[in-house]
Amino acid sequence: MTYRAYKKLKEMLTELEILENTSSCLDWDYDGDMPPDAEEFRLKQLSYLKGKRQDLVRKKSYIDAIDQILQGPAAITDGELIAVNILREEYYKNKQMPKSLILKQAELGASGHPSNNH
16 A cells, blocks of 8 residues: 555545535525425435445555555555445446436426425
8 A cells, every 4th residue: 555545535425525525515405494386406406415425436546455455555544445445346337327317307206305395
């Protein structure tokens, strides 16, 4: 494992966490007392964030960092090794799903939530 690969993966995972947390906040707001005419825009925001997340996990640099960590000398714990292997599996699963389907799923997922206004 190279330190550079580990640092790069950590940066990408931080960005993914920010995107996920932001989506969760918007989704929570969508389920709350959001004005009805804001619904369409909120769904677009959620879809956009999901798309950005997919773009990031589909980057070649993402899988390259994962592979470098897995191929290098074991300088990580068994738990970290398991987590990196899970990230690798998720990468290949995400690569198989068309991005258009992921974006539509994000829109439908949010609009399918029960809420006060919808």
